[in-house]
Amino acid sequence: MKQSPPIELVSDPASLAHYGRDWTRFWSPAPSAVAFPTSTQEVVELVHWARQTRTALVPSGGRTGLSGGAVAAHGEVVVSLDRMRESLGLDSAEPSITVQAGMPVGELQRLATEAGWFYPVDWAAAGSSQVGGSIATNAGGIRVLRYGMTRNWVNGLTVVTGRGEVLELNRGLLKNNTGLDLRHLMIGSEGTLGIITEATMALTVPPPEQSVLLLGFTGLEAIMPVFERLRRGLQLSAFEFFDRAAAGYVGARSGKAFPLDPDCPCYALVEFDDPEQGNQDRALALFEELVESGLIADGTLSQSGAQAAELWAWREAISESLAEHVPYKNDLSVRIGRVTQFLSDLDALVACHYPDFEVVWFGHIGDGNLHMNVLKPADWSIEDFHRAGKALSPKVFKLVQEHGGSISAEHGVGLLKRDDLGWSRSAAELSMMSVIRAQFDPDGILNPGKMLPANLLSL
Incomplete structure (x- = not known):
């Protein structure tokens, strides 16, 4: 690389493939090199060199993103911070x-x-x-x-x-x-x-000892009433949702039997403060009330930290269990009170337009965030599946807009949703974002092509 600064650079094929992608698989990595600065000053030198040579830089962390934000597919230099861990x-x-x-x-x-x-x-x-x-x-x-x-x-x-x-x-x-x-x-x-x-x-003080309830709902309409009652009665730190299909994929991959009735349509993992297990009776009383109300069909309560970890594994292993099926992901959010209706409307929309696609649902439903995972049929190519996902997205995003939500709750925009920001942001907001970006990066060398639509970057 001509006149490159004295910073460690690698360009072997294995490193380029490894550092040029994130957890998405819709773009082929093709960086020209990977730089490993060790200090802020070395990053400064790298940026000055990039400006002089008009070289695009792609900042790279752990590359666990799901929106293509760390993908380098057009000869960029990846800036890995792996040597800056002190x-x-x-x-x-x-x-x-x-x-x-x-x-x-x-x-x-x-x-x-x-x-x-x-x-x-x-x-x-x-x-x-x-x-x-x-x-x-x-x-x-x-x-x-x-x-x-x-x-x-x-x-x-x-x-x-x-x-x-x-x-x-x-x-x-x-x-x-x-x-x-x-x-x-x-x-x-x-x-x-x-x-x-x-x-x-x-930082903050460590939380007290916590316990976990794993609950099986009688239907989607039960989710919010259960959340409201538990939130009033217990000090919650998590209220995680997943459907029957998600539990099935985790079980198939782990070889373990799901601890609840596998025929419930959906489940919630609920974590709450339970110092010295002093809230167990209260949690059990709430569970019994929810069963009597017809909202919950099945459930289990952890009796130890080890049991809580075992229950958490059913939620935490979902993404890994779905990875081999190359899911087309949508990370969506609405206000908490609209979650149930939004989920029902979205499920109906996908069933109408793509009845042959399997959709797996999970998410942080306690904060209004749903992860929609459309699984690639085994006989489809990745390219055809990506095109189908892109064709479905505007319909999904229109529904998100109608519910006053966001098309990216926590995964970011990157390449995947760059051209869809108009569903969540006004034209005035997008224009201001473009102006702000130009002030910080007038030459457009930092992560070009990400987040903002290309037509805005030329303004």
């Missing part, structure tokens, strides 16, 4: 921890726990996802119901913009009313405004 200090007075952006989220969680604190944002891929990537995508996960999204836990950021400027955003302060908080522009920007190199993340 802890830069833990402050127990705040409490917070400052780390380089390449640290895995699971490692941040471990360091917090060792110090007697807790980092609560968690999801199935936390062990391989990186802190910078989780911020750039505003990751959510399984406990948003109690703790919110990643955005809630970012106290400060160090970012290298597309101009090669280093921004120290908020500097870890808890109070800082000095104009616009640019930190929040970077959160969820998917690497299009700058490359996050360091982050100060807030």
Whole structure:
């Protein structure tokens, strides 16, 4: 690479294939090289070189995304933060921890726990996802119901913009009313405004001992009444939903028998505070009320941490169990009170237009987030299936719009939903996003082609 900065670069085929893709499989990776900076200054040098040579850069974290946001398919240089994984200090007075952006989220969680604190944002891929990537995508996960999204836990950021400027955003302060908080522009920007190199993340006290209820519903219409009653009666940290098909795929892959009646149409995994199992009687009383009300057909309550983990496995293993079927995913959200009607309407829409497709549902229904997974028929090519998914999406997104929802609740936009933002954002919003992007990255070198439609990037 001509006049490249003194930063580790690799270009062997195996590395290009590995670092040029995320968990989506609809684009073939084709980067020209992979760069491994070790410091903020090296990222600055890389950005200056990219501006001079008009080279596109694709920031890369753990590449566990599901929207194509980390895909490099057109000769870009991937900027991997794998060499930037250091802890830069833990402050127990705040409490917070400052780390380089390449640290895995699971490692941040471990360091917090060792110090007697807790980092609560968690999801199935936390062990391989990186802190910078989780911020750039505003990751959510399984406990948003109690703790919110990643955005809630970012106290400060160090970012290298597309101009090669280093921004120290908020500097870890808890109070800082000095104009616009640019930190929040970077959160969820998917690497299009700058490359996050360091982050100060807030911590909290560890939760008390928790127990898990696994419930089988009598029908979709029972979901929200059950959620409301349990939320009033217990201190919930998660209310996770999955359908009968999802349980079947997890069971088939694991070889284990599902612990509830397999004929229930859908299920919920409910996690609640249960210090010294002091809320077991209350949970059982609520369960009995729900059964008597005809809302719940079956259920089980964990009696130990090990049993709780076994029940959680039925929810956490869903994505991995579906992966071999190359699902076309839609990550959707509506206001919590509209979840049941939206799910019913969406199920009917898919059955009408694609009756031969199998759809598997799961999600964080306690915060209004549903994951719709359309499975590829075995005799379809990936290309034909992707085209069919793209043809279905406008119908799905129109329904989302009618329900006042979002076409991307937590997975981001990337390549997959770039051209569909108009279903969730107004023309004025999209225009402002384009102007903001141009200010941070005037040459368009950072993750080009992602998030915003191409026609807006030329404005």
